[in-house]
Amino acid sequence: MLEVNGIANGIVLDHMKAGLGLVVFNKLVDGKIDHPVVLLMNVSSQAMGKKDIIKIENTFDVDLNILGLIDENITVNIIKDGKLFEKQEVVIPKKLKGYIKCKNPRCISHFDNYVEPEFTLYSKDSLEYLCSFCDEITKYE
Amino acid sequence: MMSELRHLIEPGDLTNEEMVELVDLGLEMYENPKKYAKVCEGKILASLFYEPSTRTKFSFDSAMLRLGGSLIGFADPNSTSDKKGESLADTIRVISYYADIAVMRHPKEGAPLLCAQYSEIPIINGGDGGHQHPTQTLTDLITIKKYKGTLENHVVAFQGDLKYGRTVHSLIKTLARFNTKKFILISPEELRLPSSLKRQLLDKYPHLVIEEVLHLEEVVDQIDVLYCTRIQKERFFNEEDYLKLKNSYILTLKSIENAKEDMIIMHPLPRVNEITYEVDDDKRAVYFDQSKLGVYVRMALITKLLGVDIDVRG
Numbered sequence: 078m079l080e081v082n083g084i085a086n087g088i089v090l091d092h093m094k095a096g097l098g099l100v101v102f103n104k105l106v107d108g109k110i111d112h113p114v115v116l117l118m119n120v121s122s123q124a125m126g127k128k129d130i131i132k133i134e135n136t137f138d139v140d141l142n143i144l145g146l147i148d149e150n151i152t153v154n155i156i157k158d159g160k161l162f163e164k165q166e167v168v169i170p171k172k173l174k175g176y177i178k179c180k181n182p183r184c185i186s187h188f189d190n191y192v193e194p195e196f197t198l199y200s201k202d203s204l205e206y207l208c209s210f211c212d213e214i215t216k217y218e
Numbered sequence: 219m220m221s222e223l224r225h226l227i228e229p230g231d232l233t234n235e236e237m238v239e240l241v242d243l244g245l246e247m248y249e250n251p252k253k254y255a256k257v258c259e260g261k262i263l264a265s266l267f268y269e270p271s272t273r274t275k276f277s278f279d280s281a282m283l284r285l286g287g288s289l290i291g292f293a294d295p296n297s298t299s300d301k302k303g304e305s306l307a308d309t310i311r312v313i314s315y316y317a318d319i320a321v322m323r324h325p326k327e328g329a330p331l332l333c334a335q336y337s338e339i340p341i342i343n344g345g346d347g348g349h350q351h352p353t354q355t356l357t358d359l360i361t362i363k364k365y366k367g368t369l370e371n372h373v374v375a376f377q378g379d380l381k382y383g384r385t386v387h388s389l390i391k392t393l394a395r396f397n398t399k400k401f402i403l404i405s406p407e408e409l410r411l412p413s414s415l416k417r418q419l420l421d422k423y424p425h426l427v428i429e430e431v432l433h434l435e436e437v438v439d440q441i442d443v444l445y446c447t448r449i450q451k452e453r454f455f456n457e458e459d460y461l462k463l464k465n466s467y468i469l470t471l472k473s474i475e476n477a478k479e480d481m482i483i484m485h486p487l488p489r490v491n492e493i494t495y496e497v498d499d500d501k502r503a504v505y506f507d508q509s510k511l512g513v514y515v516r517m518a519l520i521t522k523l524l525g526v527d528i529d530v531r532g
Contacts, residue, residue: 183347185328191307192332207418210328211349212228214414 083132087112088139089154090131095119097148098129104143105131112136142170146204146217171198173206173217181213224523225334225341228350229392237392238369240522241360244515248360251284254517257526258287264317265291266309267344268324273487273509274344274353278321281516285526290317307336314338319524321353340523348382348450354486355388356519357512362443364511365482365504369393373440375402377467378447378492380411385486386447387415394419400427402437406466408459409449434467438477444469446485446492446505469493471500484508 093101095118102116113134122128133139137155144151144167153165173196179186186194186208196206196215204217225231232240247254263282267275271293279289306324310333313320321342322330327349334341345351362369374393376386380403390401390411403411410430419426431437434444449464468491469483485493485505497503521528 181327183325183327183349185306185324185326185332185346188326189305189307189329189332191305191336192328208328210331211347212414212418213327214417 087134091152093129095127179208180215184211243518248514256286258285261287262317264320266322268295351384356515360515361508370397372442374443377404380405381409
């Protein structure tokens, strides 16, 4: 069986549905974090059958917004000195800045460098967000 | 009310009570214009029109001049630093030093909100793309109040371009707040009210009644307020689509022969061919008075956003 050592300091993203690990990796980690990262896929889980796990050494900075958008069930474990220091809750963000682009081609957010697109959660079920500038509804995908 | 810096970007920036207050003050100004002729002396309105406009620009200009204030501004963005690539945020920061209040028209949706975020003076949205036109909404409300006596419990029909018609979008959102009995939407399939707007209305007001039909004649006898709009050539991405739809609705005396005697016919203007000239003489046609009333409700708005003391009865 494959063995991966625990980390002394950093974060562990646990309870990701099998297959989601790569999505999280691509959105959160790839090219943005300059620390050792381990992506474990299809790990056996009593509760989930199979799950994915990501371990990132020496960083405590993780974007909970992105995680919330991908899967609310992800657990964020903060590890300090080899021990679990804190568990952080992941939620679907009520407000978003960036991450998505407004689907309305006439929205000012596509035309002015000063504008950072801003959205308010419109539907939690379908992950739809209302643009603060033009009121168009855009789905996070 | 409105003592802190406030903007009017969309109708939701005003409460129902504030809207009624503005409408009533506008009607008072309409009846007694001389009383208010100097209340904005020393104040400057910047009119920033990044898109052509006759009525809204002149209506605001006229409103400020009738209040004794002064004007700066432009009606042609080619004469501004916009052409040099200046951000709207920078433009409005600077204009904040030159004027006391600004009204802007912009083709991009949400542009006035961006300006409001960087402005030190009140910003009024004079129309942004196909999105919102809140001062046209105030104009529409003052007209409905004057001719129907109340803003509530009417059957209101919108006819024409409901997809790109910002005046429709602002007014329907607002009238939904005023217990409108029923909305009837008359448009070709291609120009229906945006589904996201319809969905937002129904999510917020689950009991709202909205009926969509293709022809006015099917519903004309139910209507209290008929709001006609132009098929807007400038909102289409290709001319072929515009040509196909431009003559979808032409209101004639025949088409309103079964209408209520006290129905009113409104239009934000400009009209092209969607209402024939013969209708102008019908007592139900109020669109030119609507345009006139717009000046007075804009006067009311300017005084309120500026926090001007208008207790001039003496």
